[in-house]
Amino acid sequence: MWPNHGGKSGAIRKLVEKNGRKLEEMLDFSANLNPLGTPVEVIEQMKKAIENESMLYPDPDYEVETEIVAHVEGVNKNNVILTNGGAEAIFLVTKLFQSGKAGILQPSFSEYERACKAHHIEIASIVLSENRTWKDYKSLIKNLHVLIICQPNNPTGTIMDETEMLSLLKWTKQNHVMVMMDEAFIHFVDINSHVRLLSEFSNLIVIKSLTKIFAVPGVRAGYIVADKEIIRQLKSFTIPWNVNCAALGLFRALPKTEGHIKKTQLWLKNEWAWLRSELEGLGFILSHTAVNFYLLKDPFLEDHEPLILFLAQKGIVARHTYHFHSLEGRCVRLAVRTRLENECLVQHLKKWRQER
C-alpha cells in the first residue's frame, strides 16, 4: 500500500481521496524540498531556455554548463558530468560496480538499493548506531567494491563527524574500496563539500543535486564530481542528451544563487531551533538533523501508521518509513516547512497527544 517515495504521488492521492480529502489542499511534509522555493531569476532562466532552446539539440558535451559547475565546485571540467537529476547520477555510479558488492550506510535513501539491484550488485547493510561505528564493520567493508554514504543523510538528516569521515575515507582508500557520497542535501547546511578532498582521495565519487535546495524536482538537474578517469568511464555509457534545456538554464543560473543558499541556511537554523523545542516539548523523539527534514518518533508507538493516518485526516502528508532499512515504519519523516505550516503541524501533533 505504501508508495516508494514522498511527494504528492498518485498513490498518496488515492490514500488521501479515500479519506474524503483533495490532495491539492493537503500540506506536504513528505517531500524534502526547500520551502523558500525557487529564486525568481531561476524560474525565468528555465522558461527562457524552453522558449529559446527547446528546438536546438543540446551540445552533447554540455561544455558551457559543465564548465560552470566545475568552476562552482573548484575542479576541472574533466572531473564533472551532468545528469538527469540526482537519480540518474546514482544509477550511473552504481553501474560502475555492476555484479560487484556494495555496502550502504543504513538507514538511507531507498534508491541506492534499487540502483544496486538494477545492476545485479550484492548489497551489505551497515547500520550505524550509538554503539556501532563503521570501524566495527571493517572486515565487511574490506570486501566491498563501493561504500555508499548519504551525507547529510536521508532520512535522518544527520552528518557524520568530520574526523570520523576522514578516517573512513583514508581506510577505504588504503583498502581499495570506492566511496559514493551523495551530497543531495549539503546546500542546507554551512559545511564544506567533500569535493575539496577529491585530489587526496581518488576513491571518492561525489553526487550532487539541485532539486532540493532550489525546489525543482520537476526539472531534473544533478551531477557527479570524481576523478577524471571515472568521469571518462561514466561518459562512455551515459545516454546522449540526458540533460534537458530547462535544467541547462538552471545550471547556468547556479553562480548567481549563492544568496539564496545562504538565506536558506540562516532561515533553517532559526526555524529548526524553534520547531525542535516545540516537538520535544510534546515528548516526541527527533533525529539529530542538520538539514530540512527529520525523523519523528512517538515513544508510545511502534508502527507509525496510526499517526500517518491521523495527520492525513487533518490535511497533512507525512513520509512513511516502511522502505527505509532498520526503520521499517517505526517513525515518520517530516520536512521543515514554513513557520505557518510548522505551526499547523505542531497544533495537530498536540491534538494527537491529547486524544491518545
Next chain:
Amino acid sequence: MWPNHGGKSGAIRKLVEKNGRKLEEMLDFSANLNPLGTPVEVIEQMKKAIENESMLYPDPDYEVETEIVAHVEGVNKNNVILTNGGAEAIFLVTKLFQSGKAGILQPSFSEYERACKAHHIEIASIVLSENRTWKDYKSLIKNLHVLIICQPNNPTGTIMDETEMLSLLKWTKQNHVMVMMDEAFIHFVDINSHVRLLSEFSNLIVIKSLTKIFAVPGVRAGYIVADKEIIRQLKSFTIPWNVNCAALGLFRALPKTEGHIKKTQLWLKNEWAWLRSELEGLGFILSHTAVNFYLLKDPFLEDHEPLILFLAQKGIVARHTYHFHSLEGRCVRLAVRTRLENECLVQHLKKWRQER
C-alpha cells in the same frame, strides 16, 4: 575530428569558427527536425509546466501522461513507459538483452551500437541492399536475441516494404527473436505505426520520440510501447523521475497536435517533390527517402569531406556519415528545410558543380 551527432554541437562550432564563421549564422541541414517548428500551444504548455510544476515531484508513475499516450497509440497504459527522449528508450530496451546478441539493419542510427556496447551486447551488422534482403541473413538472425530496425530509417529515410516487414516479424516471432523498432520519424509520413501489430507480435518493441516532429530535442520526450510484461521489466530498472515536467506538458498536449502532424506531412510531400527534382537535375544521387532527410551522394566523389567543407564555407552545416556503418563518409545526410533554405542549398550545390 567528426562529432558523433548532427546539430550545432561544440565540435561543429569549432570546425565552423576555424573557417571564420559564426555558428549562429549557419543554416543547419545536419539535424533532422521539423522545419515547421513547434506548435505555439505546445511551447506555452511547456512554459506553464516549468512555472507551475517544476517545484513538484512528478508522479513517479506518470499516470496521467502515460494514459494519454496509451490513448493516442490505441493501447493499454500497461503497454507504455515514458522516457527521457528516444535516446533513453534505446538504452532501456537494449539493457533487456545485456550480454546477448543484437543484429542491426545497417546503415542506421549510431546510438544503437553505442547502447549495445554499453550493455556488453555482441553486434551483428545486417546490410541490406538491392541484391540482399533480410532473408539472406536468416541463419544469422536466428541466433540473435534482438533485431534492431529503424523505420523509417535514419540516415537513409527509407521505409521497408510492408509485406516484407510482416514476413520478417512473423519469422522472427517463430524463431524467438525480439524486434526493437525505432519509429522516431514515423510522424513525417502518412503510414501506420507498427504499434497496431503488438497484439499479434509479442516479440515487437516499438520506440517513439516527440523530438523530431515537434522540433524539441532540448525537451527530451520519448516512449516505448510493448507487451505489458516487457514494460514491467523495463520499469524495474528505469531511474525514477526520468521525465521532466516540460516533457510532461508536451505529452499532455499530444492529443491536440494532429493538425500539426498532418500539415507537416503535406508540406513535406510537396517540398520533397520539388527539392528532389532540383537535386537530381544537378546529377546528385539521393536515397529513396519518405521523411525529412535524405542521403546525397556526388557520383564524382568518394570521401565527401570536400563537399562538407565547401558547404561549411558557404554557411551550411551538412551531416557527415563517417559514423554510419557501410556509408563511412561516402555521402552526406541533409535535412529537408524550408523552401528558402532549400533554395539556398540548391544554389550552393550548383556552384559546387560549376567549380569542379
